[in-house]
Amino acid sequence: MGEYLLIIISAIFVNNILLAQFLGICPFLGVSNKLSTAAGMSGAVCFVITLATVVTYLLNSYVLAPFGLEFLQTISFILVIAALVQMVEIVLKKVSPSLYQALGIFLPLITTNCAVLGVAITVVTKEFAFGGTASHLLNLGEATVYALATSLGYGLAMCLFAGLREHLALNDVPKAFRGLPIALITVSIMAMAFLGFSGMV
Amino acid sequence: MSKLSLITKGFVKDNPTFSLVLGMCPTLATTTSAMNGLEMGLATMFVLILSNIVISLVAPVVPDKVRIPVYIVIIATFVTVLQLLMQAYVPAVYETLGLFIPLIVVNCIVLGRAEAFANKNSVVDSALDGLGIGIGFTMSLTVIGIVREILGSGSVFGWKFIAGDGILAFVMAPGAFLVLGYLMVLFNKFLAKK
Numbered sequence: 561m562g563e564y565l566l567i568i569i570s571a572i573f574v575n576n577i578l579l580a581q582f583l584g585i586c587p588f589l590g591v592s593n594k595l596s597t598a599a600g601m602s603g604a605v606c607f608v609i610t611l612a613t614v615v616t617y618l619l620n621s622y623v624l625a626p627f628g629l630e631f632l633q634t635i636s637f638i639l640v641i642a643a644l645v646q647m648v649e650i651v652l653k654k655v656s657p658s659l660y661q662a663l664g665i666f667l668p669l670i671t672t673n674c675a676v677l678g679v680a681i682t683v684v685t686k687e688f689a690f691g692g693t694a695s696h697l698l699n700l701g702e703a704t705v706y707a708l709a710t711s712l713g714y715g716l717a718m719c720l721f722a723g724l725r726e727h728l729a730l731n732d733v734p735k736a737f738r739g740l741p742i743a744l745i746t747v748s749i750m751a752m753a754f755l756g757f758s759g760m761v
Numbered sequence: 762m763s764k765l766s767l768i769t770k771g772f773v774k775d776n777p778t779f780s781l782v783l784g785m786c787p788t789l790a791t792t793t794s795a796m797n798g799l800e801m802g803l804a805t806m807f808v809l810i811l812s813n814i815v816i817s818l819v820a821p822v823v824p825d826k827v828r829i830p831v832y833i834v835i836i837a838t839f840v841t842v843l844q845l846l847m848q849a850y851v852p853a854v855y856e857t858l859g860l861f862i863p864l865i866v867v868n869c870i871v872l873g874r875a876e877a878f879a880n881k882n883s884v885v886d887s888a889l890d891g892l893g894i895g896i897g898f899t900m901s902l903t904v905i906g907i908v909r910e911i912l913g914s915g916s917v918f919g920w921k922f923i924a925g926d927g928i929l930a931f932v933m934a935p936g937a938f939l940v941l942g943y944l945m946v947l948f949n950k951f952l953a954k955k
Contacts, residue, residue, distance in 0.1 A: 580934050582790035586869055589785065631845060634863040635837040642830055671833075674786050674867040681863055736950040740782060744942030751935040 564705050567688075571709035573757040577675055578717040579750060584675030588718060589743060591666070593729070598722035602715030604666045606708070608648065609676050612641050613707035616680040617700060637680050642671045675714060679707050721750060764889055771893030777870045778901035778941075779948040784870040787861045788902060789937040795918045798906025800854050801861065802899025806892070807843055808865050812836045813879040813891035820880035832875045837866045870898060908940050 577583050584605070591601045616637045624630055649667045652660040670676060683703040689695035698706060724746055733742050777783050784805070791801040815835050823831050844862055847855040855862060865871065874894055879887040910916055913931035915923035930936050 582786050582934070582937070583864075585785040585789060586783070589782070631841060634841055634844065634866055635834065638833055638837050638866050639830075642833060672867045672869060672872060674864045677867050678860060678864055681860060736946045741942045741945040741949065744938045744945065748935045748938035748942060751938055752930070755930075755933065755935065 564702070567702060567705050568709040569760065571706055572713035572716060573754065574760055576713045576717055576754050577679070577710050578714055579747070579754045581678070583678040584673050584714060587666075587669060587673055588721070589740060592718060592722040592725050592743075595719060595722045595726060598718045599715070600662050601666045602711075602718045603662075604670060605673060605675065605714055606711035608641075608645060608667075608670045608673075609679050609711040609714070610704065610707045611648070612637075612644055612676050613680050613683055614700070614704055615644060616640055617683060617703050620684045621700075633681060633684065634677075637677055638671075641676050641680070645671045675711075679710055683707065717750070717754075721747060724750070764885075767886060767889040768893035768896070771890070771895070771897035772900065773897075773952050775894065776897045776901060776948075777894055778898060778905075779945055780953065781870075781873070783873055784868045784898065785941075786864065787868065788905065789934075789941060791858055791861050792902055792906040792909055792937065792940075793932050794910040794914070794916075795903055795906035797857060798902035798904075799899060801858055802895070802902040804843060804847070804858065804862060805865055805868060805870065805898055806895025808836065808839045809871050809874060809895045809898075810888055810891035811839045812871055813874055813887040814884055815839075816875045816879040817882060817884050817887035828880065829872075829876075832872060832880075833866065836871050836875070840865045870894065905937075905940055905944060908944065909936055912936070912940075 571577075575581060578585065578588050587601055587605075591597045619636065619640060620630075620633065624632060624636065645667055649660075652667075683698050683706055687695040687697055688702075688706075725743060728742060728746065737745075771777070773780070775781060778785075778788055787801050787805065792798040812832075812835055816832055819831070819835070820828075840863060843865070844855070847862065874890060878890045882890070907917060909931050910918075911927070913927045913929065913936060915921060915925075915927040928936075931940065
């Protein structure tokens with residue numbers, strides 16, 4: 561149990577996917593102008609990352625690894641993610657039109673969000689050591705928790721930043737700084753704040 | 762458009778990092794030193810040129826509805842080729858760049874060029890476009906890498922000119938955002954033509 565807690569804290573705060581690992585920066589900068597769109601995007605990403613990680617993890621351990629086909633990871637994972645995003649879109653449209661309305665425009669974008677492929681590849685290739693345990697590849701339960709926590713960290717950073725950016729829009733910024741440059745400098749200060757969490761785990 | 766301007770437009774006017782603002786993840790993550798930035802840029806250029814060539818060849822026969830999955834598979838194939846080549850010949854570089862080599866698949870620059878250029882231009886033009894954008898990307902990454910390495914570790918391309926450490930924050934995450942932000946300001950101020 562303690563190990564799961566460590567995974568969650570480390571994935572949300574210490575190794576925040578946006579501010580420490582630099583994954584999924586494009587949508588982060590792209591849709592963080594308004595808090596409501598940022599929250600919608602975070603929800604969609606959270607859902608897809610967790611689902612995609614479980615499916616690619618199973619694909620890797622039951623199909624690719626037994627046949628020694630690990631070199632096909634990149635190509636098969638991206639296909640799984642693309643298919644999954646498409647499927648989620650179709651299912652949502654039928655089952656929950658209101659949620660589809662809310663997430664609709666973000667779903668197709670998620671295929672090319674590198675956070676999804678990044679997390680999927682990380683959990684099957686990188687060895688982790690949490691709280692003094694020997695470093696090991698994650699099992700399915702840990703991988704799922706890791707994916708969920710990572711995407712919550714994504715949502716946290718995204719919504720915090722969108723809040724900051726809404727205020728930023730009202731300020732008078734020098735011309736050359738307008739738009740992305742000032743946003744990047746703001747993120748830098750946020751990343752500095754998140755550095756304070758390092759050493760916690 | 763002349764052949765030369767196809768290449769040079771990627772340097773400033775259509776610079777993928779500072780002007781188009783694409784492919785931010787590898788830009789921020791791998792530029793901890795000038796050498797890393799340069800290597801990441803070259804790796805991306807390899808995929809960009811080859812995928813541009815193949816996509817411009819197959820574009821006329823691919824139905825419009827399935828073109829994106831087809832492009833992604835083509836790009837993923839070249840990324841896998843690159844991964845295997847790097848593991849075989851430059852394993853140290855492959856270790857350093859790590860996750861960001863497979864992630865070239867979802868680099869928006871590569872898919873963006875396929876969509877915006879390669880699928881409606883000739884093979885030669887597409888290859889030159891890939892080369893130009895690739896050089897532009899490599900230059901930006903190297904510049905960011907140089908600045909971060911000077912401030913962060915007090916060295917350039919591994920050649921150290923101060924004793925001891927630099928300002929560590931510039932090698933870590935906050936420095937990446939800060940340097941990119943300020944370089945973008947300089948780019949907007951002096952290079953971008955409005």
